[in-house]
Amino acid sequence: MQETGRYYQEEAMKNQDEKTRPRQEKEPEKHFGRGVKQFTLRPGLRLSLVDIPPIEPIRLDFELNEAPLEFSYHLAGQPLYSIGHETGETSFKGKPGLNVVSAFPHSSGFMEIGGAERNRMLAIHLDPVFFSKYCKEHLVNLTDPISPVIERLVNEESFFYLCRQAQLNPSMTMVVNQILACPYQGMLEQIFLESKTLELIVLQLEMIASSSQSVCSLTPGDIKRVHTARDMLIRDLLNPPGLFQLARAVSLSHTKLNQGFRHEFGVTVFEYLRQHRVRQAKALLDTLEMNVTEVAYATGFSSPSHFTKAFRSHYKINPGSYLKEIQQRKVISLAKF
Incomplete structure (x- = not known):
């Protein structure tokens, strides 16, 4: 509007x-x-x-x-x-x-x-x-x-x-x-x-x-556990805990943990992890220090194709095209000096 x-x-x-x-x-x-x-x-x-x-x-x-x-x-x-x-x-x-x-x-x-x-x-x-x-x-x-x-x-x-x-x-x-x-x-x-x-x-x-x-039957203690689980989930993108493992670690059922993620972050545990990986991948592409395949594996995606699909869904552009745009901007920026 x-x-x-x-x-x-x-x-x-x-x-x-x-x-x-x-x-x-x-x-x-x-x-x-x-x-x-x-x-x-x-x-x-x-x-x-x-x-x-x-x-x-x-x-x-x-x-x-x-x-x-x-x-x-x-x-x-x-x-x-x-x-x-x-x-x-x-x-x-x-x-x-x-x-x-x-x-x-x-x-x-x-x-x-x-x-x-x-x-x-x-x-x-x-x-x-x-x-x-x-x-x-x-x-x-x-x-x-x-x-x-x-x-x-x-x-x-x-x-x-x-x-x-x-x-x-x-x-x-x-x-x-x-x-x-x-x-x-x-x-x-x-x-x-x-x-x-x-x-x-x-x-x-x-x-x-x-x-x-x-x-939502979440108590303040449950909400604190949900945020602890979020921190554990994104600590190691290459080897994140699975849903049941994560739920056990914070003493919640997997159903309540997913409910808590929806309540606090608007998405499920799996979707939160996927979105965080995509955002971290974008940050790595912005450094111009890795190619698309390297970024895909560095952020825990199982293959470059899975990474491309997730990145395109989130940012409406392929990661390869996005990387080219960043490179072109840098060239234009350097040309000004």
Whole structure:
């Protein structure tokens, strides 16, 4: 989505000098084309509203360092999202009734919106500093424990990779429609949108907490074991432990270990290993010290053909072609001196 993508680009630039530049108390409402609006409700809390008629598809490429936590709500249309990130690649289409909780730090990709259908959606963007401070202010006098997933989000200095898709519940749908049909202007509009956005955040956190309890039975100790298993898995790419061996080493069943990897990293143990090998292979190709076959075996692939297939699937280019591009860039760079 072009307008939301532009917001992401602004956020990426802002994050580079956030600590050296004083925060502005308020930013004016921003309009990025017909049917798309953005509001800064508080420093670190932004709202994007989309309600556009059928148009020619618009594609926006983007690249991010840090990224906000985003809650998005789709009422109509089918925008396409494709994001490459540290744990792999995520692609999905928005559809009516879809709710997505996401954070894609250190990522790049594109958004495409438009087509023959009307597009109506809403997205909330939460800066980690704002989210942590705001939630902790309301946790001071609480005695009841909070969901481990919510606790992790609150205590993060920067958001980890996250992409959870669910079905909008009736309460969420009602609030989203109220926001998109806001009847006020000026100060009243700002107050209305802020109150409804906070209400939607409450509904979202409630869904996250309840779904994590019903779908994932991981305890904080289990999560720690999952991260220990991840470190063991990638320690030796040539001789990594198998799934059952790894599960025994961290005192988890292989089913719970795979469940934990999906919960924490969005992929299974095997897929995480494959993606890590591909990323390490790219780093080796970037050094220009090895050819494709040497890199394939150095990163634990059984054959150059298997490596080529995995690399092409991840980066949309053959490793041989990628290596040639890197070599050409170096030649051009040296020619400048």
